[in-house]
Amino acid sequence: MEQKKPIRTYVKRQGRLTKAQKNAIEVHGPSFLIEFKEELLKVEQLFLTEQPLCFEIGFGMGDATFTIAHTNSDINYIVTDVHQPGIGNLIKLSSADNLTNIKIIPHDALEVLQFMIKDNFLSKINIFFPDPWHKKRHNKRRLVNKDNLNLIIKKLKDGGVLHIATDWEPYALEIIEVIKTSNNLTLTTNNFLERPDFRPETKYESRGMRLGHAVWDILATKG
Ligand SMILES: C[S@@+](CC[C@H](N)C(=O)[O-])C[C@H]1O[C@@H](n2cnc3c(N)ncnc32)[C@H](O)[C@@H]1O
Numbered sequence: 001m002e003q004k005k006p007i008r009t010y011v012k013r014q015g016r017l018t019k020a021q022k023n024a025i026e027v028h029g030p031s032f033l034i035e036f037k038e039e040l041l042k043v044e045q046l047f048l049t050e051q052p053l054c055f056e057i058g059f060g061m062g063d064a065t066f067t068i069a070h071t072n073s074d075i076n077y078i079v080t081d082v083h084q085p086g087i088g089n090l091i092k093l094s095s096a097d098n099l100t101n102i103k104i105i106p107h108d109a110l111e112v113l114q115f116m117i118k119d120n121f122l123s124k125i126n127i128f129f130p131d132p133w134h135k136k137r138h139n140k141r142r143l144v145n146k147d148n149l150n151l152i153i154k155k156l157k158d159g160g161v162l163h164i165a166t167d168w169e170p171y172a173l174e175i176i177e178v179i180k181t182s183n184n185l186t187l188t189t190n191n192f193l194e195r196p197d198f199r200p201e202t203k204y205e206s207r208g209m210r211l212g213h214a215v216w217d218i219l220a221t222k223g
Contacts, residue, residue: 008108009143010058010131012082021088028095033087034078036107041116047076048100052123055155056080057109057143058130062090064202068126069094069102071198075123077102080109110148113155120157129204132168144175149182156222161188164218165199167208172216179220188219 017025025033034041044050054072056079059065069077079102081087087106094102105112130143144164152162162185166172176191195201195217205215 006108006110007141009110009133009141009148010082010108015083015085017085017088020092021085024092024095025084025088028091032091032094032102032104034103034105036105036112036116038115040118041078043076043078043118043121046078046103049076051076051101053078053121054124054126055109055113055117055122056126056128058127059086059090060129061086061203062093064128064200065102066090066093066097066099067200068198069099070097073101075101078105078112078117079103080105080107080112082106082108110143110151113151117155119154122155122160123157124161124163125152125156127162127164128199128202129165129167129208130171132166132171134168142171142174144171144178146178146182149178149185153182153185153222158223160222162218162220162222163199165195165202165205165215166218167205167213167215169214169216172218175218179218185220185222188221192216192218 043053051074053076056065056077059079059081060083065079087104090104127143133139133141156162164175172192179185179187195215
């Protein structure tokens with residue numbers, strides 16, 4: 001029987017790599033990149049220190065991700081995106097700073113979670129400004145939906161935290177609804193909160209704010 005193609009939550013954007021990004025991938029890629037494989041990751045072999053693990057879906061250009069990893073050296077980060085210039089930029093920033101607590105998997109995060117991450121393992125999952133897929137006929141491509149949330153819950157450990165931010169109100173309301181109807185995930189705040197200090201402003205967010213968009217942060221805990 002022919003297998004149904006998965007619905008992708010992203011489109012691979014064309015974007016030219018700058019010389020510096022290309023150079024960062026070539027020279028420092030081996031220290032930061034992990035190849036996607038349909039097998040469980042041996043996380044204990046990836047980092048110098050065993051400490052809580054945070055997973056990020058869709059870091060974009062990676063500036064906020066770099067700042068978060070730089071600021072929280074007591075947390076390890078496995079972060080994902082498919083956007084080549086962003087991957088180059090994040091490697092450039094991380095190598096210049098000799099960061100040892102971040103690894104990048106340049107692949108669909110949903111497949112990475114499904115195949116490479118153990119159940120009940122992650123202390124945190126960050127999803128900052130998932131593509132809003134505004135048009136009705138594209139809504140099915142939204143990352144945060146019931147099925148994907150079940151996968152996310154399965155991978156978080158008890159007490160693990162899911163942090164989502166979006167600047168698209170209908171999506172924010174939809175996310176609150178799926179969280180409220182999910183098993184085993186509890187909103188930590190009264191639906192929305194203002195951007196907490198521990199989340200730096202992201203590139204996508206800054207652009208939205210220049211256009212007058214508001215921002216919704218959502219925090220939920222497993223258990
Ligand atoms: C709107 S951008 C936001 C980027 C960044 N978080 C920011 O706030 O600037 C969403 C990003 O998520 C990535 N993305 C979407 N679905 C993904 C998936 N399933 N796995 C990995 N990355 C994904 C896209 O490639 C894109 O770079």
